[in-house]
Amino acid sequence: MDGNDLVRSVKAVGTVRGLRAVRSALRRRRTDARGLPARGPERARVPGQVRAAEPRPGGGLVRFARAELEVRVTVGGAVFLGWDGAGPEPSYALAGPAPEPDARAVLEPDTDDGWRVVSERVTVAVSRHGAVEVRTPGGVVLRRELPPRWWEPVEGGPGRWALRSELAADARVFGLGGRAAGPRLRDGVYRLWNTDPGGAFAPGDDPLYITMPVQLVVADGGTHLAFYDNTWDGRVRLREGVEGAGSGHDRPGHSELRMEGGPVRCWVVTGTPARVLRGWAALTGAPAVPPSWALGPQHARWGFGSESEVRRVVAGYREHGLPLSALHLDIDHYDAHQVFTVDRESFPDLPRLAKDLAEDGVRLVSIVDPAVKARRGNAVYEGGLAAGAFVRDARGEEVRGVVWPGECVYPDFTDAGAREWWGGLYQERLDQGFAGVWHDMNEPVSFAAFGDPTLPRSARHALEGRGGDHREAHNVYGLAMARAGYEGLRRLRPDDRPFLFSRSGWAGMQRYGGTWSGDVATGWPGLRASLALVLGLGLCGVPYSGPDVGGFTGSPSPELYLRWFQLASRLPFFRTHSALRAGRREPWEFGPDVLEHARGALVERERLRPYFMTLAQLARLTGAPYVRPVWWGGPGDRALRDCEDAFLLGDALLVAPVFEPGAVRRAVRLPRGRWYDAATGEPHEGPGQVVLDAPLSRIPVLARAGSVIPVRGERGEVELEVWAPVAGRTGGGIVVRDAGDGWGTPKVERFTTRLARGRVVVERVTAEGTTRELGYPVRVRGGVQ
Numbered sequence: 140m141d142g143n144d145l146v147r148s149v150k151a152v153g154t155v156r157g158l159r160a161v162r163s164a165l166r167r168r169r170t171d172a173r174g175l176p177a178r179g180p181e182r183a184r185v186p187g188q189v190r191a192a193e194p195r196p197g198g199g200l201v202r203f204a205r206a207e208l209e210v211r212v213t214v215g216g217a218v219f220l221g222w223d224g225a226g227p228e229p230s231y232a233l234a235g236p237a238p239e240p241d242a243r244a245v246l247e248p249d250t251d252d253g254w255r256v257v258s259e260r261v262t263v264a265v266s267r268h269g270a271v272e273v274r275t276p277g278g279v280v281l282r283r284e285l286p287p288r289w290w291e292p293v294e295g296g297p298g299r300w301a302l303r304s305e306l307a308a309d310a311r312v313f314g315l316g317g318r319a320a321g322p323r324l325r326d327g328v329y330r331l332w333n334t335d336p337g338g339a340f341a342p343g344d345d346p347l348y349i350t351m352p353v354q355l356v357v358a359d360g361g362t363h364l365a366f367y368d369n370t371w372d373g374r375v376r377l378r379e380g381v382e383g384a385g386s387g388h389d390r391p392g393h394s395e396l397r398m399e400g401g402p403v404r405c406w407v408v409t410g411t412p413a414r415v416l417r418g419w420a421a422l423t424g425a426p427a428v429p430p431s432w433a434l435g436p437q438h439a440r441w442g443f444g445s446e447s448e449v450r451r452v453v454a455g456y457r458e459h460g461l462p463l464s465a466l467h468l469d470i471d472h473y474d475a476h477q478v479f480t481v482d483r484e485s486f487p488d489l490p491r492l493a494k495d496l497a498e499d500g501v502r503l504v505s506i507v508d509p510a511v512k513a514r515r516g517n518a519v520y521e522g523g524l525a526a527g528a529f530v531r532d533a534r535g536e537e538v539r540g541v542v543w544p545g546e547c548v549y550p551d552f553t554d555a556g557a558r559e560w561w562g563g564l565y566q567e568r569l570d571q572g573f574a575g576v577w578h579d580m581n582e583p584v585s586f587a588a589f590g591d592p593t594l595p596r597s598a599r600h601a602l603e604g605r606g607g608d609h610r611e612a613h614n615v616y617g618l619a620m621a622r623a624g625y626e627g628l629r630r631l632r633p634d635d636r637p638f639l640f641s642r643s644g645w646a647g648m649q650r651y652g653g654t655w656s657g658d659v660a661t662g663w664p665g666l667r668a669s670l671a672l673v674l675g676l677g678l679c680g681v682p683y684s685g686p687d688v689g690g691f692t693g694s695p696s697p698e699l700y701l702r703w704f705q706l707a708s709r710l711p712f713f714r715t716h717s718a719l720r721a722g723r724r725e726p727w728e729f730g731p732d733v734l735e736h737a738r739g740a741l742v743e744r745e746r747l748r749p750y751f752m753t754l755a756q757l758a759r760l761t762g763a764p765y766v767r768p769v770w771w772g773g774p775g776d777r778a779l780r781d782c783e784d785a786f787l788l789g790d791a792l793l794v795a796p797v798f799e800p801g802a803v804r805r806a807v808r809l810p811r812g813r814w815y816d817a818a819t820g821e822p823h824e825g826p827g828q829v830v831l832d833a834p835l836s837r838i839p840v841l842a843r844a845g846s847v848i849p850v851r852g853e854r855g856e857v858e859l860e861v862w863a864p865v866a867g868r869t870g871g872g873i874v875v876r877d878a879g880d881g882w883g884t885p886k887v888e889r890f891t892t893r894l895a896r897g898r899v900v901v902e903r904v905t906a907e908g909t910t911r912e913l914g915y916p917v918r919v920r921g922g923v924q
Contacts, residue, residue: 160586163541167587167595174533174597174608181290181298186222186269189252197240198256201265206287208265210246213238216260217418218407220271222287225402229603230368231615232646234424261409273407279360282306283391287403297371297400297610304365304396307358308380308389311780313678313768314364315375316351317654319344322674322768323783324377331373331398333582333614333643335592339660339692339718342668348582348643348657350614354394355415355678357774363409364419366646370614373398400610412771413763419680420762424650426682427625428759430880432502433575433638434751435464436708436741439504439716440724442471445485446492452725453501459727461738462745466496467504467577467714476543477512479519479567493572502574504638507565509581509620510547513539519564523550528557530598530609538598540585549583549594552619553612554601561620562627569631575638576624577655581617582643617643618651625651634881640712646679653683653712661690661721666703667784667798673710674786677764683755685712694722697729698800698835701736705838706796708740709788711751711765736836749849749857749876754789756875756885765789773810776826782808791846791862791872792817795831795839805833813844813865815921822922844921845870847890847901852916859913861892861901863921869893874915888914 187204198210209226211219215238219227227237244258255264264272269286283305291298306312312324315331320342330346340347352367352375373396380392408418420426438456443449449466456463472489474480481489493503511519511529523529529548530538537548551557568576584592593613600612621641628637639652648654656672659665669686676684688707689695695703704726707713715724722728726737754765767787770779785795785807793814795807809825816823816831817840823829831839842848845864849872852858857876864870871891878885889904890913899919902909 157588159541159545161588163539163585164587164589166539167585167590170532170538170595171597174595176292176294176296178292180293182293184289184291186286189254189265189267189269192246192254194246195240196242197244198263199246199254201254203269206269208269208271210256210263210265210271212241212244212256212258212261212263214241215418215421216241216258216409217422218261218263218273218409220263220284220405220407222403225404227368227404229605231370231618232366232368232423234422234647234650238421261407273363273409275361275409280307281358281361281363281409282356282365282407284405299397299399300403301395301397302367302403304394306356306380306392306394307360308382308391309777310356310358310380310392312377312392312394313355313357313675314351314353315675316353316679317347317349317656317672317676319347319659319668319671321671321783322678323781326378327376329375329377331375331614333617333645335580335582335584336658337592339658339665339690340668341660341662342664342671349617349645349648349654349676349681351646351679352396353646353679355412357412357770357780359775359777361409362412362415362774363407364415366406366419367396367398368404368406368646369398369401370611370645371399371401372610372613412774413761416678416680416762416764418762423647423680425760426649426680426758426762427639427652428636428755429653429683430575430636430638431748431752431877432464432880434711434748434755435713436462436744437465437467437504437712437714438463438724439467439469439714441469441717442719443468444471446487446489449492453496453499455725455727457499459734459738461726462741463501465502465504465575467506467716469506470508470543471719472505475512477517477519478508478510478544479564481571490570490572493574497572497574503572504575504577505568505571505573506579507568507576507624508542508579509549509552509583509616510540510542510544510585511550512544513537513546513548520548522560522564523548526556526560528554528560530594530600532595533597533599538594540594542580542584542586547585550620550623551600552616552623553603555603557601558619558623558626561623562630565624565627566631576628578617578620578624578639578641578643581620581641582613583616615645617641618645618648621648621651636880636882640683644681649681649683654681655684655712655714656686658691658718659686661693661695661699663699663798663800665690666699666706666796669703670706670786670796671783673766674768674783677766678768680762682758682764682766683711685710685714687714687716689715689717689724691716692718692721696800697733700724700729701733701835702797702838704737705740708744709792709794709840711755713744732835739836746851747848748851749874750789750791752877753849753873753875756877756887757789757873760887769793769808769810776810778808778826779810791843791848793841793843795833795841797833797838803832803834804830805839806830807839807841809841814841815844815862817842820921842921843870844868845892847872847874847892849874849876849915856916858916858918859890859901861899861917861919863899863919864892864894866894
């Protein structure tokens, strides 16, 4: 530790906590010195030459001189690759048992003494030295895994390993969780270790709160997703390929993965982007559908401070004619920052406050941190001790860290008993009137003046009865906490869909809810990072997310705040939020012009609420994110693959936010087809680029010709907004009406559009055919040509 580390620690958490953070960091270092073996001599190993192959369901086992590889093609076409006995389970990512092998997949000899597994959707070829190629049925190589390398301790124990992959020269890589500099991942090194960056982050900061070993790769030859099911610390080094490099030959792209331990196993899903995300959701679980109110505008602040301030802010929304669905209470509503408590002086009757707000249509949402103050007499601490729920070190002593309440212990969410105990504690939140929860500080965080701000790597975890340490459990801590909260809420209120979102998580976290940007820095770069995070997380299977509008820190200018507000109003999770000493985030605090334009964005968000609910239900059914890259429907368009400043909201809308100060016009790259300016109705033809007006009152939004969008009418009823199709072409859309905030089965309705004699014809698709009986009012927009 140097002086700068101490200064930063004290500045971040205060003098007393800063000094505690110094002691905590020293304690963590001592704990690891006792609990982790020193790295000694290692032996390097590669698979060697192939010796034999054994057919198995879905593929087979290929044996090499010093390793063995299982290749399995499953029903649905997903490919599993596991080295040295690594099977699909146990896994925190998979939603249930691994999918069944495809009985039609056949293991057969390949050229050059290798082997291949041939199936309907994919072919997997294994060379005689252990390289693995994933090919399309037409023979196009999507990904080539070179033989892995291991570095194993001579004395035994987990070994490090590395795996290098070759990608198409034109490939673009997305994913790896929440990355502020995405969504397209450039050349560089990306760490796989969930991390609180401290304070606030900007696009250059990496890693952040959610890292996943998930790569979505788009190239002319096809799209695929590769997932390395390993929760240990690791690094991914990416290098883009070059077409025609040197003597007219392509230089392939490269991805090198280095892991500090754990199994060498991988899943690969191929197909169109929609098919890939459908297959990924089949593996890791359907995204949870938030209750309908959680698709409306929400407001939060660290530092409301009192019931009177909460009532003042909610009254301000009402007085200014601004819709509001939920208000979030941060750690300042707790008694001395202790989880599952209430500061009775500032909030003397929280259930009454919740009831009064609910009568105005506003729900209360509570922050929940995992750290529990280690103090005798603290009911949560005493209960956790009785349940044996806390993480311990190699000597059986409680692992302690420093968080907002002071010295704390941490539940071991990788233990089923601890999850059940923790889930029961949410009854206190429900009794206080809260309608949803937000998990924070669950990377997990322990304030540290130097080193890694988390638990000792030697800390022991149950890991579902297998046993292990924090090196393996760290990245899934937030995921397991989300599971504990979600399952607890389902037990406590079985008739209601839980509303839960989490700052940290891992592959499969969408089963329990969503996430948000975390503490994004206020500034124009932070605004751009907000979209990068939402797009990147959606391509990793987490469709419900959004940023802190205005940034977490500082005081945005009126223009920056408005542009952030306009972007977020078209994202799944729409919430303003800020730090304790940051500037206000209520729209009326930025002057009458911003207030008027923000009201317009809120009104449009409410008008589109039925469309957002449809997208939420479709995400559950298909795995498709609400927010998609503009290349989603046409990944072969290379110009679209490099477009990062616009996005598709579902299939129907293209949204082009403003990311530059002073801009009142901006260029927008269009996918193929006709697109209507949603504000003016002017048609534009794609593919290509157009320049559109972007006054302070709005950002450019375009509607796809032929699309059918469910919207809220003037009297609150659902109506169909239909954008005129192009002559000779058909269009359509899907409407999924919410069956309430419970578990009723929603009705999926499909509509088609066409031009007939100069008029737009809209029909509903039924099992018997089509009908003109739509069941909804229709409003046609766009010129008919």
